[in-house]
Amino acid sequence: MWLSPSLLLMIISIVTSICLVISSPSLFISWIGLELNTLAFLPLLLSKKSKLASEASIKYFLTQTLASVLILVGGLWFLAPWGGLATLTLLLGLSIKLGAAPFHSWVLSIAEASGWVPLFALLTIQKINPLLMLWMFCHLSMPFFYVVVLSSLIMGGLAGLTQTSVRSILTFSSINHVGWLMTALSFSLSVGAYYFLIYLTTLLCSILIFHMFNVSHINQLPLLSFKPSNQMLLFFALLSLGGLPPFLGFLPKWMILQLTVSYSLLLVGGVMISMSLVVLFFYLRLMFSAFMMGGVNLTTLSSDPLPFPVYFVALFSITGGGLSMIYFL
Amino acid sequence: MYRFIANKLLVPSTCVRGLDFPGVFVPSTSFHEYRKSGYVDKTQKKTSTRESIRNGLKELKQEIKNWTAEVKDGVMMDPIMAMPLPGEVDAQWFFNQNTNFDDWVVTADSDHNEGHSTCSFGVSPVGKGLFSGNLSTQLVKDGKVKNAGYCNIKSIRPLKSFKRDSFHDWSAYTHLVLRVRGDGRSYMINLGSAGYFDINWNDQFHFALYTRGGPHWQVSKIPFSKFFMTSKGRVQDHQQAVPLNRITSFGITAADKINGPFRLEIDYVGLERDPTHTEISAYEQYKTPYFYAGY
Numbered sequence: 155m156w157l158s159p160s161l162l163l164m165i166i167s168i169v170t171s172i173c174l175v176i177s178s179p180s181l182f183i184s185w186i187g188l189e190l191n192t193l194a195f196l197p198l199l200l201s202k203k204s205k206l207a208s209e210a211s212i213k214y215f216l217t218q219t220l221a222s223v224l225i226l227v228g229g230l231w232f233l234a235p236w237g238g239l240a241t242l243t244l245l246l247g248l249s250i251k252l253g254a255a256p257f258h259s260w261v262l263s264i265a266e267a268s269g270w271v272p273l274f275a276l277l278t279i280q281k282i283n284p285l286l287m288l289w290m291f292c293h294l295s296m297p298f299f300y301v302v303v304l305s306s307l308i309m310g311g312l313a314g315l316t317q318t319s320v321r322s323i324l325t326f327s328s329i330n331h332v333g334w335l336m337t338a339l340s341f342s343l344s345v346g347a348y349y350f351l352i353y354l355t356t357l358l359c360s361i362l363i364f365h366m367f368n369v370s371h372i373n374q375l376p377l378l379s380f381k382p383s384n385q386m387l388l389f390f391a392l393l394s395l396g397g398l399p400p401f402l403g404f405l406p407k408w409m410i411l412q413l414t415v416s417y418s419l420l421l422v423g424g425v426m427i428s429m430s431l432v433v434l435f436f437y438l439r440l441m442f443s444a445f446m447m448g449g450v451n452l453t454t455l456s457s458d459p460l461p462f463p464v465y466f467v468a469l470f471s472i473t474g475g476g477l478s479m480i481y482f483l
Numbered sequence: 484m485y486r487f488i489a490n491k492l493l494v495p496s497t498c499v500r501g502l503d504f505p506g507v508f509v510p511s512t513s514f515h516e517y518r519k520s521g522y523v524d525k526t527q528k529k530t531s532t533r534e535s536i537r538n539g540l541k542e543l544k545q546e547i548k549n550w551t552a553e554v555k556d557g558v559m560m561d562p563i564m565a566m567p568l569p570g571e572v573d574a575q576w577f578f579n580q581n582t583n584f585d586d587w588v589v590t591a592d593s594d595h596n597e598g599h600s601t602c603s604f605g606v607s608p609v610g611k612g613l614f615s616g617n618l619s620t621q622l623v624k625d626g627k628v629k630n631a632g633y634c635n636i637k638s639i640r641p642l643k644s645f646k647r648d649s650f651h652d653w654s655a656y657t658h659l660v661l662r663v664r665g666d667g668r669s670y671m672i673n674l675g676s677a678g679y680f681d682i683n684w685n686d687q688f689h690f691a692l693y694t695r696g697g698p699h700w701q702v703s704k705i706p707f708s709k710f711f712m713t714s715k716g717r718v719q720d721h722q723q724a725v726p727l728n729r730i731t732s733f734g735i736t737a738a739d740k741i742n743g744p745f746r747l748e749i750d751y752v753g754l755e756r757d758p759t760h761t762e763i764s765a766y767e768q769y770k771t772p773y774f775y776a777g778y
Binding site for chain 2: 203204205206208209212213266315316318319370371372373374376443
């Protein structure tokens with residue numbers, strides 16, 4: 155399906171838009187990259203061909219267009235003597251683009267309606283362009299930026315507690331990670347890029363496993379005939395995503411926490427640590443339901459081994475951190 | 484000429500029925516200006532703005548209580564405890580003497596002078612729910628109605644606090660279970676899945692329920708994968724699975740084109756999870772290969 159000419163064109167367009175934003179000398183060219191990214195992603199959302207996917211694509215288009223208008227207006231206001239208001243408007247538009255709290259409600263409805271591959275792209279690839287633009291204008295001393303970071307951390311953690319759909323859980327976890335990403339970018343681009351790459355790897359592993367076994371709901375896990383090795387793989391992948399040592403996901407969080415302490419941003423650091431516990435709790439609950447009826451085989455499904463690329467990604471996302479920690483110690 | 488424009492280019496349903504609404508005619512058959520397609524609720528009284536504000540303030544205290552209860556429920560509810568086990572039926576609606584039948588909307592074609600069928604929904608002599616009435620396919624002589632003869636019951640849409648629209652979340656289940664005692668006639672089970680935009684407001688999923696004539700009760704276990712999708716009553720070419728996390732209503736329609744009385748007793752409507760059922764949609768879609776015209 156992904157080799158169809160039209161979808162291949164859209165994927166190339168998304169990659170082009172990222173290159174455009176990276177290399178653009180001006181805000182206007184970056185805005186063009188954002189627009190290209192939005193328009194090229196819509197056919198990927200519609201690849202599922204259901205009425206919910208159509209609804210999701212319309213919602214995605216409308217919210218992203220609104221955000222683009224705000225970004226453009228903010229950019230134009232830089233030419234006028236309204237520098238503070240311009241930055242605020244620009245940050246507002248970029249926060250909506252990212253799906254950061256309190257502008258996150260559109261992400262959930264789109265995540266529920268999309269397939270696993272578009273969901274992965276929505277939670278990772280589609281964040282690259284707004285994050286690159288955010289890097290230029292963000293600093294934790296700005297009140298609005300501070301509010302968005304704290305809201306994302308808190309909302310992503312607490313709202314995920316009541317979710318039973320696996321897609322919703324991953325979406326709220328992503329909103330929590332957006333808070334971490336924005337904090338990382340406020341320190342430096344390399345820290346942000348490092349966090350993003352590790353988040354992408356750890357999320358890819360979890361999503362690949364959920365996609366292989368077609369798990370959409372928390373109650374499907376106990377009744378699915380997982381091989382114990384695959385169950386452990388999913389468990390470790392989720393723990394890595396949650397940032398538990400010694401997995402790979404812990405390393406960037408440790409780095410950002412160290413930076414927040416050294417810059418005396420103790421409130422942000424405290425909220426990060428406490429919300430990490432909450433996020434880890436709902437990952438553990440997901441896996442607890444899988445282990446709860448261990449040994450009970452009600453079906454004869456899903457006993458085939460996973461494809462090799464999944465094992466490769468899982469190996470890197472789970473153990474990469476352990477090897478790196480040995481290097482630092 | 485005017486009839487051609489009215490019947491072919493303008494919104495057909497509103498023009499043909501001559502319904503009274505101050506709408507702007509848009510030359511499109513996919514634009515739905517009103518949720519109920521122009522059918523007015525005659526029992527609803529018109530209230531002034533001041534009276535509406537006064538009524539709203541009276542309800543404010545209760546709505547705040549409802550919101551508090553929702554927040555508490557969200558924090559304290561453990562999804563694992565609410566997990567359905569295979570073989571267990573989670574009843575959504577029980578029908579007995581304590582049921583509030585005002586939560587069900589009962590309609591027939593005679594309500595808007597489009598037919599002569601009548602129906603009611605109440606308690607049966609044995610203390611269960613009873614949907615009964617008389618179907619008549621006799622047309623009303625107004626020159627507009629071409630088909631007649633339906634009776635319907637429908638659940639009201641679930642609401643959150645502050646009158647926000649909500650959905651039934653049935654994504655944990657695979658089957659709809661009904662314990663009914665029919666009269667040998669066939670009924671249509673309807674699952675409403677109204678979308679956010681107007682083009683999806685009238686999307687529903689249907690399944691034909693064939694009943695035995697009694698006296699024994701029947702337990703019908705219907706997989707959600709067997710429901711077929713319609714929009715405004717027209718079966719869609721492109722079928723898909725029921726969006727179980729966005730169900731807006733459950734209904735039963737009696738419209739089998741047979742004149743005469745009908746009687747359907749309902750004990751409960753429930754849901755069941757069967758882990759061996761992996762079918763998503765029973766209706767095969769014809770997909771063209773790449774580089775062919777079409778999809």
